[in-house]
Amino acid sequence: MRNQPVIRVQQVSQRFNTASGEFLALDNVSFDIHQGETLSLIGHSGCGKSTLLNLIAGLTLPSSGGLLCNNREIAGPGPERAVVFQNHSLLPWLSTYENVALAVRQVFRGEMNKSEMHEWIMHNLELVQMAHAHNKRPGEISGGMKQRVGIARALAMKPEVLLMDEPFGALDALTRTHLQDAVMAIQQRLNTTIVLITHDVDEAVLLSDRVLMMTNGPAATVGEIMRVDLPRPRSRVALADDSHYQQCRQQVLQFLYEKQPKAA
Numbered sequence: 152m153r154n155q156p157v158i159r160v161q162q163v164s165q166r167f168n169t170a171s172g173e174f175l176a177l178d179n180v181s182f183d184i185h186q187g188e189t190l191s192l193i194g195h196s197g198c199g200k201s202t203l204l205n206l207i208a209g210l211t212l213p214s215s216g217g218l219l220c221n222n223r224e225i226a227g228p229g230p231e232r233a234v235v236f237q238n239h240s241l242l243p244w245l246s247t248y249e250n251v252a253l254a255v256r257q258v259f260r261g262e263m264n265k266s267e268m269h270e271w272i273m274h275n276l277e278l279v280q281m282a283h284a285h286n287k288r289p290g291e292i293s294g295g296m297k298q299r300v301g302i303a304r305a306l307a308m309k310p311e312v313l314l315m316d317e318p319f320g321a322l323d324a325l326t327r328t329h330l331q332d333a334v335m336a337i338q339q340r341l342n343t344t345i346v347l348i349t350h351d352v353d354e355a356v357l358l359s360d361r362v363l364m365m366t367n368g369p370a371a372t373v374g375e376i377m378r379v380d381l382p383r384p385r386s387r388v389a390l391a392d393d394s395h396y397q398q399c400r401q402q403v404l405q406f407l408y409e410k411q412p413k414a415a
């Protein structure tokens with residue numbers, strides 16, 4: 152069963168100063184994320200998903216309220232909370248190996264010797280099936296492959312929590328399918344805690360233990376949290392006919408298009 156929360160988001164509000172005055176993006180958001188769970192954040196464009204993920208990452212600090220990671224206040228970024236962005240953000244002049252190595256050196260300098268680091272880098276590239284391309288630069292590989300390397304780089308930091316901001320958003324449908332399966336397999340193997348932003352209802356249901364649906368902004372907050380009680384490993388083909396899967400899909404669709412329709 153799920154154990155203690157790794158992340159606690161407690162009464163978090165986020166205001167931004169804009170040219171037209173103060174803008175309240177998030178209003179009084181509270182929820183927990185448990186060890187080993189995959190939690191999706193879904194909501195219409197502009198509702199505040201990235202704002203929330205950035206707060207968990209420690210890239211920004213809340214205007215009020217607080218966030219905890221293992222009961223310690225999140226006051227900035229940390230290697231226990233690795234982020235995978237939509238656009239992989241690899242350094243183009245470095246090989247895939249060197250991109251991962253950079254993160255590994257940052258986190259494990261003094262803890263691992265050179266050969267241990269080498270093995271660890273290759274191990275993580277293997278996890279995402281990219282070891283064969285360790286010498287290639289980002290410009291020489293496909294979008295899906297770059298995204299794999301981005302995931303390897305994040306995993307190589309041995310994070311407790313993997314924060315993914317629409318990691319498959321820029322990929323074609325087939326590549327997206329492969330990467331979703333890869334992330335599910337890695338999660339099963341490592342029991343990583345994952346927070347995933349997505350716009351894709353099927354992706355949210357397939358990958359998640361819980362789906363957090365956000366209300367529309369401004370002053371967005373937690374609308375509903377839905378539990379997805381489907382056994383793992385999950386197969387998208389088998390689930391197509393599963394009644395619980397369909398119910399979950401329906402609940403998210405209803406939330407997005409009936410309870411929180413986006414103004415045109």
Ligand SMILES: Nc1ncnc2c1ncn2[C@@H]1O[C@H](COP(=O)(O)OP(=O)(O)OP(=O)(O)O)[C@@H](O)[C@H]1O
Pocket residue numbers: 167168169174176194195196197198199200201202203368
């Ligand atoms: N630095 C900022 N300054 C002012 N407003 C901001 C800032 N960052 C975000 N916002 C506003 O806060 C709201 C939430 O933005 P956010 O990017 O978190 O939404 P989102 O749900 O991730 O959107 P999308 O799905 O389109 O990526 C938006 O109205 C956005 O314009």
